[in-house]
Every structure is written in structure tokens, then in C-alpha cells.
Amino acid sequence: MHGIVKTFPGVRALDGVDLDVSPGEVHCLLGQNGAGKSTLIKVLAGAHHPDDGTISWRGSHVRITDPMSAMRLGIATIYQELDLVDGLTVAENIYLGHELASAGFTHRAQTDRAAQRLLERLGHPEISPRTEVGRLPAAGKQIVSMARALSHDVQLIVMDEPSAVLDQEEVNRLFGVIRDLTRDGVAVVYISHRLEEIREVGDRVTVLKDGRTVATGLPARETPTSEVIRLMTGRSIEYAFPDRGTHDARAEPVLSVRNLSRDGEFADVTFDVAPGEIVGLAGLVGSGRSEIIETIYGARKSTSGAVTVHGRRLRPGSVRSAVAAGVGLCPEERKSQALLMHESVVRNISLPSLSRFASSSFINRSVERAAATEQVQKLDVRPADPSREVRTLSGGNQQKVVLGRWLLKGCDVLLLDEPTRGVDVGARSELYSLIRDLAAQGVAILLVSSEIPEVLGLADQVLVISDGRVVHTGPADEIDEHQVLGLVMEGSVT
Amino acid sequence: GVLVVGCTSNEPDEEDNEGDGEAAPASDENSGGSSNDETGETVTIGFSGPEADHGWLAAINSSALEEAEKYDDIDLRATEGTNDPGLQIQQVETFINEGVDAIVLLPTDGASLTDVAQRAMDAGIPVVNVDREFSSPFAARTTILGDNYGMGVSAGTYACQLIEENNISDPVIAEIAGIDSLPLTQDRSEGFAEALSNCGQEVDNRVAAEFTVESGEAEASNLLQAAPEIDIIWNHDDDQGVGVKAAFENAGRDEFFFIGGAGSCNAMDWIENGEMEATVLYPPTQAADGIRLARLIAQGKGMSDLVQVAVPRRIVLDAPVVTADNVDEHREGCFDS
Amino acid sequence: MSGSVGRNLGLVVALLIIFVIGMATAPDRFPTVDNTLTILRYASALGVVTIGMTFVIAAGHIDLSVGAILALASVWATTLASQRAAEDFHWITMVFTALAVGAVCGLINGILVAYGRMASFIATLAMLVAARGLAEIISERRTQIVEVRGFLDFFGGEVFGLPVLVIIFALVAAGGWVLLNRTTFGRRTLAVGGNAEAARLAGIKVQRHTMLVFVLVGVACGIAALMLVARTTTGSSTHGQLWELDAIAAVVIGGTLLSGGRGTIVGTVFGGLILATLTNIFTLNNLDTSTQAVAKGAIIVAAVLLQQRVAARNRGT
């Protein structure tokens, strides 16, 4: 790809990007949120038409006009925003668009068998090809997306942040698959914000910044981290967790969870979060952490147990009662659970605090705007235009908008479900210090992350969850990644 | 509530004594030696009509039901009124399945119901066709028709008369039709145009409402804008006429002669009060007559009031013009809209 | 705010084109004060309904029962009993009756949709059938003539040369605009329509809010019923037939997306005016109904396409 230019109304997302990928290599694409990575690969996949630039495939110029023509060339893409059809089954999704059929009639049994083989190859024989995709958790959908990419006869697979929703175990399995592919001469374009992953599977690295290629062909393993970060952000950033603050461990807990259970999902969860404390939930994907968090928040109704905030019991199954008590949630899937995609950044940020800007329900819009703009600046949302529709922001910036919403609201308890999913290194370290700052201000924080180092680095207290049960509770500095993984494995065996 | 009270107090039982010469007398005292009203063997009569979505059709239905009530020997099966020929066919088929003794049918569309009526006749069930005519004469034992074309002719002729009497030169004539997609509206309009052409006139402005008050008001408002000066307005239907009159009042216009159609009680009141020039009758008693004839046919009786004893094959109702001069005669036959 | 003009530019252009057609085809009758008032009076009752409909559509739903609710409210407010109460006490009782009937019907719709989790299309379709049936039962399918002079005088009157009906429409439109764009209620309506799950997780009572939106449109139908009663001097079970389609058409021509999450009151008012002006021009030109229908279909398509194109271009810059 050479000199690719793509403009959206108001933004020049790609401004002359070059990218070349050789057979059998894992080519990593790095860049901050909004650098243009997803846009670039969408151009490659035929989902966007470039305004300018050329694409050569095996030495000859090609025009990729639609997704079909990309697939015909042998390019398969796993998109960042999981794009599956919820109402269709796993097998139907995998073979959507290139169904196994003769004369228009589908072969269902054959499709199911083929899908089953692909899922086995990805290490997930337990996902039934007949399951409706809408019922799978995010990680399961990611697996299906991968199976779909593999179902084509591919020469190049593009993966846009595939590891964002996966846990360590899954990521390792994914790497195994990638190695198999490259061994067969298939090229892989891999996008991730996790530098350690780049080091592990990557061969060469291309760095994008503000829609331009700033470096290409860097050796993935040898380039020093600081150099990569400098290229991406234009400044150097300590990629480290901020110091733990001190909180009064004997203070009255803000949030107490007692024997919280939900049939079929999790049971008997008990813990406290004190003001200024960060409690992390570690565990595998599907272990039920999101369910716990959503139940505390009232988005799901507990079957037994109690949640109290400041000593007052929350009404089970009532989000209102949680919000009124000062609890905020950044949910796992921002697109479907958090954002009004067609509304402005301002309106997304102010949504739960609307009444604050209203007198007898009339909104004072200048105050609202000023307050939201402050959050936009504080979080360094880019572009820093608060009237822009959220839809047009990159994934990481969207996440910041969700966070800004609760910062503005000013919570006593903040529930963060995968807060750094899809967030770039620069922003990530900013988020870490933000979360720490919040804790320092006395906010009680409950954190879920599939990246164990993140939980261990950020939290004061760690709960390890396995199969809907708490298998370990203890201070974060007394346990390491391997122990957590060991606990998780054990838990899932029993 | 003069108007409201005036209309609702008018019990339909009384209305049949008047007008419609072909109908047998209603009450027993009047039956003049005829044995037709004596209770005979019980007959099952199926009745199906269009959806009673406005006053005239409601009157058609209620007069049919009331007529049937009067006879102990009628077991009436009245179906849901509908504007869907497919559904009405289903209803007639149900009657055939049940083996009723006679069917009174006011079709939503005459031609569309012809086939099923023919099937009923073939199955030995006499069909009385009311108001909207079948496309085949063999599909009904008897046909009772209001005369839509004749109604237009009456209105047009009366308009010509007004023009002549009042010496209007170059008159502006407006027409507010009913639902334009119905053949009956076409017939009325054609009759009107035909009669007007006899005195060298034609319709200058025409709108079509939907037989509802609301559409009458809306169409008439726009019509009044379209023609700043009007001499004669013929409105096909007194139901929508309530809305049409409201539009006149809203616009403060009354420079024209206003002629109505159908003959609702409201229209009679207006004529009495001088708010309306005339209305052309289109009586809603046809269905009641249909029930009565169906009973006679099913019981094998004739019409003792006529010289010809058998029930005639075809009856076309008159479409007389009601004016201030004869409104008293017609007041009894009016219907509530 | 600058966006608002741009967003509605297509509509302004469409309305202008229609005006030019009106001028060209009926130069003496179209551009008069009387005719303008006729168009406005004609547009006002339906206009009030379209304002309510804008909220329902912005909230991601649809209401097919508006015409039927209007009919039921008009009938209930004009029964002999209601009119007697109005004579004995004050005609404001009729107003309350109509508004209450509208609100209750809306409430039932709202409960079915919000708590019964029925698709609004089907819940309000059932309400359409049922409310019209009930209106027929109550009125015994008679047109109920209003004799209460105070009522007719008030609604039929004029203030500074403007018909009261038009003023009511203007007030409702202005109120609707403020409600949608300047209050928490409006903002939450858009949030619920844009992403109900996100709204729920942001602490909005989505079900209660949805219900309230349906009550709102019910009340709008009650107001429209009063206006129509005044205009026709009658209550009838046939009032407002097919208004649901006209109302939705006006809202969509105005640029509100049926997918919810967005809504423009200004656009809706334009949409309604375009349809009303069109009907007026057709009548002024004595066009026959069938030709009108074909032309109307084509013009709706043209207006929506124009509106979309201009909005898209405007957005682009």
C-alpha cells in the first residue's frame, strides 16, 4: 500500500500512509488511538474507498472496491468492532457471504462440520456451531470472528486488536494459530496496543501517527520500547504503573458486597472496598466478572446477597438506586452498552449528570458544555472537539468519553470493566494515573481487566475469580501473575 | 341540544310508513288485510354489508336489524361490516355453509361479490342485492337499488332550475364528492354532469372527501379557497355535510346555494332553518326492505300489495329532491348521521 | 444552532419550490392571506399530532393509534353527558375529558410497549383497532354535534387576526421544541431512542420514560381532538382516519430518522406544512384525486431525497 489518503468529513484520517507486508511475516501496526490503523486496514479490506493512493498485490496494481474483491485476493480481516450477526448461528456467521451451497441451497450439516473444525483449530471445541452468536460473550464472538477469517483461503489476515477481549490463555492460543499460519506462508497484519504482544509474535513494525507512516520495517523484537513509544506519541512516556497511594485500610468501607449470587452465573461473592482503595477482579474470560460488576450496579438482579454503599443497601436490580448512591459503571462493551453513537461528545458525557445542569428540568447548555469540555481536555480526547459525534472517534477515545461521563458525575464508587480495552500506550498510562488520582481523592474503585499485570499493578486488593467463585482474596503485592494463573486454572478444573 | 335531541328522538320504527311505495306497511294495524306480516315458518336470513363507518351505512345496518327484530319468524345473522371484498366473500361463503334460507347482501363492491352471490343462488339460497348492483342479473333473486346516477341527475336538474329561477349568468358550480374510488361516486358525478350539461353548465370545481365529517371540512375549506365566488355547491353526502357546513362557517361564506345528498336529519333541520337549499334523498331503508323481501321470498310469499303477486326482480328507489316546501313530508324518513 | 438552518435547508428549498408552483398555477388565489390561513388552519390539528409523533419516533418507537385516539377523545368529549356537564359547569370540562382520554390511551400504549415489551408497531396497531371500535360504541356511530357555544367560540375564534387553532399549534410546536431541545426530558428521550441499554446503564428509567413519551403523544392527540371538534363542530368515530400515516410522513419528511435517537421539531413543522400546502395547491388547481395521489407519492419521495441530500452535504462541510 502506498500513499493512501482517506478523509472523513472534517478529518484526514489517513494522509499518505505506506505499508508493505511480505509473505509469512507478522507485521505489526502501532499507533495511538485515532492514528488511523483501523481506517488503513478497512481500506485494505475494501470497506472504505481511499481518496488517493495505490495498492499492489503480489507485484501488480489492484483496485479493491468492496469487501468481496479483497476476499477474492485472499485478504481476510478481523475487525476491531466485532461485526457479527447476532441472530445467526456460529456456523452461519463463519460462512456468511461464502456459504457452502450448491445452486443457492445451503448445506447445513457440512457447514456445521466445517465450522466445528475451525473452532477446534482455534482451541475452542466447546463452542457449538449451532449456538446463536448473540448469546456468546465478547470473547466467544472474537473467536468466531477469527474462525471466519480462517474460513477463507487466505494469503493475508488482518487482525485489528484481536487480543483486546481475550485473556492471557486465549492470547497464547491465538499466537499459536498465528505461528501456524505464518509457517504456511500466510502474512499477518497485527494491531495491538500491548507492546509485549508485539514483541512476542511480531516480525516487523510499522508505526502510524496522525495518519502518516512515521517508521516502517522496524524489527519487532529489537526496537527498544521507549523508541516505539516516542515514535507513536512524539514524546517519551514511562510505561509503568503509578505508585500505589495510601488509603486508610481501617476506614469504613464505601462499598460492601455480601454473599452476592446470581443463579447460574456466580455465587457467594463477598468483599469490601474502602474509600481510596482499588480492588481488582482477575480471572479468565467467562469467569463471571462482568456479571458480578453489573449485578452490583443493579443492571442485573441478584438472586441473593446484598450490596451496600455507605451503609445503605441498594435495591437489587435497580440501576437508579446505585447511581443515586454514587456508583458509576464503565461497561465492558462501550458501543452497545455505553455510548449514544450519533450524539455529540458533550451529550454523552453529561448524560447521567443531566439534572445537575438543569433547573426545573431546563438544561443550561453553556454550563453543560463547559463541564464536558473540561473532561475532554482532562482526558485528552482527540480530536478535542466536544461537539463531534462519538461515532467518528477512534475506539480508545470513545473509552475516554465513557470514563469522562463518570468523572463528571463524581462518583464515590466507580466500577470499571475493562477500562483500557483498546486504549493506546500513551493514553493507557494517562488512564492509570487518572484512576490512581481518583482513588487518591477517595473514590472506591472496582476494576476488572483481562490483563493480569494491569490488575496486579493497579489494584490494592485482588480477588481471583474462577467459574463464578472467589478463589482467592489478598493484597495485590503479595501475589504474582503465575500464581493468579495457577489459581484460575485450578478453579476451573474443580 | 336542539339538533341532537331532534334527531335521536326520532325512533326508526315510525319511519317506514312513509315514502318508498314498494315496501309493505310496517305495523300490523296498517297491513290492510295482507297476510304477509303474520308469523310464518322461521327463516334464517344472512345479512352482510360494508363497514358502517358513516351515518348512512350505520343507518342501513341498524334499519336492517330493527326490521328483523319486528318479525318473530326471522333469525337474522348479521356479520361484521367490512370494506374488504375478500372478507365479505368469506362471510357469504359462511352463510352458504350454514345453509341459511336467504341472503341480503349490500356488497362493498357489486362486481366483486357477484361470483359468490351466484354460488349462493346455485346452492338454492335466494340473494337480495341491495344498493350496489351485481354485474350479473342472475346472481340475485331481487335487486333493490338506490339510484346513484339518478341522484346526480336530480341534483343537477335542481341546480339548473336554481340557475334559471335566479337568473344566474355564468354560474360557478362546485361539487364535493364522496370517496372517489367507489363506483357509486362515479355514478353520482356522471349523473350530475349529465343533468348540468342539459342546461349548458358544467362543474367548475370538484373535490372528493371520504364520507367523513373531518374530510368534508378539510376538502370544503380548500375548495372555498379555490373558488372565491361560488353559486351552487352540491355535496354528495350529508354525513360529510356536517363538516362541509362547518367549513362554510369557519370561512364565513354563504353566498351560494347548498345542495346535499342522502337526506340525514341534520340536512332536514338545515333546510327547515334555511341553512341549506335542498337535499337529494338516498334512503337508507333499502336494507330493511331487503330483509322484508328476503323473508317473503324464503317463506314463499308474494307481495300482496301489488297486482303482480310475486316479488319483483328489480326495484329502483326514487331520488326525490327535498326542499323547504316538502321537508315535512320527508322528515320522518330521515336518518341520524 | 447553525446546524439547524443547514439541516432544514432541504425542507426550506422544498417548501419554496412548492410555493413557486402555487404562485405559478394559481397566482390570484394562492398567495392571499385567506388562503395562507386556510392552509395553516388545515395543518394545525394534524400538526399537533406530528409534534407528539416526533417524540415517539425520537424515542425509537412508532404510534399507529394517533388517529384512533383522536377519534375516541373527540367522541368522549362530545357525548350528550359531556356536553351537558359543559353547559352546566364550564366547557373546560370537555377539554379535560379529551386530554384525559388521550392520556389514558397513551398510557395503555406506553405500558404495553415499556413494561409488556411489545413492539410499539403492534401494540399501537391493536390500540388503533380497539380505540376506534370503542369510539363507535360510545357514539353509536353517530356524528355528535357540539352545541356548547363557549367551546366553539373559544376554539373557533381569532386573536389579532390569527385563528386560535393556529395559535394553539404554534404554542404546541414551540413547547415541543423547548421540551425536546432544552430539557432533561427531551435529552433523555433522545438517549432512550439512541441506545436504550446505554441509557439504562446511565441511570435513566427507560421504561418509565418510554411510557411517558406515549402519554405525551396521547395528550397531543387529545389536544388535536379538541381542535378537530372545534373545526368540524362535531365529535365522530371517523375523525382522524389515516392520520397516523400522514403524521409519520410529516415527521420523516422533516428529517427525523425512524431508527430513533434523533428528532427535529422544526423539520416536522416544515414536513406538515409541505403536505398541507401541497393539498391546497392540488385543490386550487382542481386536480383529480387519483392524479393527486400519484403526484403526492412522487413528491414525498422527492422531498425526502432532497432533504437527505442537502443534510448530507451540509454535514460534509
Add this chain to the structure above:
Amino acid sequence: MSGSVGRNLGLVVALLIIFVIGMATAPDRFPTVDNTLTILRYASALGVVTIGMTFVIAAGHIDLSVGAILALASVWATTLASQRAAEDFHWITMVFTALAVGAVCGLINGILVAYGRMASFIATLAMLVAARGLAEIISERRTQIVEVRGFLDFFGGEVFGLPVLVIIFALVAAGGWVLLNRTTFGRRTLAVGGNAEAARLAGIKVQRHTMLVFVLVGVACGIAALMLVARTTTGSSTHGQLWELDAIAAVVIGGTLLSGGRGTIVGTVFGGLILATLTNIFTLNNLDTSTQAVAKGAIIVAAVLLQQRVAARNRGT
């Protein structure tokens, strides 16, 4: 497949309840072969439309113009010229005419929705108005009587005691089922309705597919037009009035979500039968129209709620 029974359990129960009511209220007339055939004959023309509608709704759209397209096709196929051609040549020309008219109207809808990016609600609303207007112009608002014996004999006939109309319906339903559940076309329809962007990224030509779905329902309207022409022996611009609402009601009662992405032909057939049987029982019991309307509204609500509850429970286990 086991899901299919469970999914439709609510419908089976609803239909059974209605059957019991029929048995109880008209024991001698309801459960007869003749009456059953009457119900089926009545249900078949609308049934064909509902099959097409299921596809449109599964594809995430709606079609309000079905009744109008049907009317236009019925008129066009029965003009004097068409009938003369049929006499001169073969009545199959009438069939082709109706299907072609349906397909072209559907094509226009499809182009407006897919390429013009109009909301289907509004595009097909415009088509509704325009097609009926055109039908009126062509027929000059006269009911056109069919004299072509071959045509009437064929469609009015019976095979092994089953009316041809019912057989056509059965064939269309079976074909629709296979198309939706066993072909790439059906699969892609569901994908387009479930997540159009995902479908596009999977290489499906979403616009073309959407257009084809509208052509499909247009053709279904053409078939239904022929059936209605045969049943009424006429073509008329008033045929199929409000069928759009009945068709949508049948589809939704059947369990297809209006949000698209899912569709059940079996459910739709049940939905249509429930409505038809209900109407038949009303007829058998001489229920007064207005009461019927109220009852019908309530029953639609009850059927949908029942269907939802059972489906949810079935899913839960």
C-alpha cells in the same frame, strides 16, 4: 429444528384456544370441512402477502405498499386490453402482467430504499399512495369484471377437494420456508436485517440484496392479486385496502421481530390463520362490528404477549 416447535408453541396454544372458542360458540357450524375451507380460502391471498412481508421484515424493513401494489396488479391484469390479450392468446398473459406489475413496483421500492437510502416506511408509504392513484387512473375507478373463463376456472378450481387458491398458498409458504431457511438468499436476508454493516463486510451486496427482497414481496403481491382477482372475479383499485396492517400484524403475531434479523415462516402462517379464524368466529357469532374491533385489539395484544412469554421461557431453559 427442535427450537422451531418450541418457538411456535405460544402460537399453537393461541390457535387452540381460538379453536376451542369456535367449538364452544358455534359447535354445529365451526368444525366443518366447508367452514375450514372457507377460512383457508379467505386466508390464502393475504397469506401469500404475509410470506413476502416476512422477508422484508426479516431484512430489517417494512412494506406499507403491499395492498396498493396488489390493487394495481389486479387492475392492470384485468384491463380490457389485458383480457383481450388473454382471450386471444392464453390467460397466462394475465398472470405475467400481474407478476410483472408487482415486480416493477417492488423494484421501485427497492431502489428507493437500497440506493436512495430512504427509510422503507416512507418509501413504501409513497408507493402506497401513488400505486393506488395509478390503479384508479387505469381503472377509471371502475371495478373491472373478468370474463376470461380459463383464468377463472383455473384459479377457482379444486384439486383433490382442495381449492387451488389454498394450494397456491401452501406452495408459496413452503417455497418461502425453503428460501428463508435453506438457501443463501434467506441466510443473507437475515444477515442484512440483523447487522447490515456486518453483512457488507462479509462481502454481501447489501443494497442489491435489499432491492431483491422488495422485488420478492412485489411478486408475492402479484400472486395475491391474481388470487383475489379469481376470488372476486374482478380487478379493482380498492382491492387489498389496509392489508399492509393485517399482513404486518400476522407476521409480528407469528413471532418475527420488527427489528429485523429474524424471521419465521411457520409463525407467519400461524399468525395469518389466527387472524382469519378469529374473523370467521366473529362472523359465525354475529358479533357487532365495534365490539369485534375492541375484541380484536385485545386479542392481538394477548396473542403477542403469550407468544413472547412462551418464546422467552423456551429460550430460558
